[in-house]
Amino acid sequence: MAETEIVMYGTTRCPDCFRAKRFFDDHGIGYKWIDIGADPEAVIYVEKINKGNRSVPTIVFPDGSILVEPSNAELAKKTGT
Template sequence: MTETIVVYGTAWCGGSRRAKRILETNSISYKWIDIDSDRDARDLVEKINNGFRSVPTILFPDGSKLVEPSDEELAKKLGVPPPASFF
């Protein structure tokens, strides 16, 4: 189990960037791991997700995880307001 939120993602993934933005906007500390540059992390993400490189994969201190969450799902898990929609 982790003591902080861990976000496994990639720089090119819009969902990974949105997750980082939600965490940072709400001053929530987290650890970012880019699976494109960390082979062990990539292998872990594949193991967690039954062989798929699903990003973001977010692990929480309570042992739960979110995989490719919507902004609303992540905000709800974090107990923060969801980001405003532009549409």
């Protein structure tokens, strides 16, 4: 199923997840947040993308590209902000 919005997989204890959420919020960029701590299927998906690791944030863009633990500079480049 193709997403039409940015989907961010993360945890409630992840400082990088908070930073990425703040980046999107500060730039008015909508996203769907999925807490892998509360969604077993999301854990499986994140581990599949990251070769068995639960690396977060894992961010999936509508074009199918994925950024894992991106910096703000990487997010800015990807989103054109």
